[in-house]
């Protein structure tokens with residue numbers, strides 16, 4: 001097992017706490033608390049050379065990071081694109097099978 005797998009398995013386990021939270025509740029949390037949903041007046045989007053850097057700068061410290069990640073995994077699954085939940089799409093695609101192995105969710109979108 002690789003270090004990346006352990007990292008991803010740890011994230012999948014962490015998301016278990018949101019397993020039975022309905023998607024509409026996750027959406028409410030992300031839209032009301034997500035750091036990118038309410039930029040401060042006059043602030044510019046963070047500059048980044050890579051998606052990985054953007055994920056760190058955009059999502060670092062966001063209080064809704066896990067809810068955002070769980071919601072994206074449910075709704076977009078392996079077809080996910082862009083930076084969401086503090087991760088790049090490549091990282092989320094790598095996380096997806098680990099997340100699926102964690103079992104049932106309140107709701108789940110396409111896989």
Ligand code: SF4
Nearest residue numbers: 034036059062068085
């Ligand atoms: S985790 Fe990132 S993409 Fe998701 S709401 Fe927070 S800042 Fe926005």
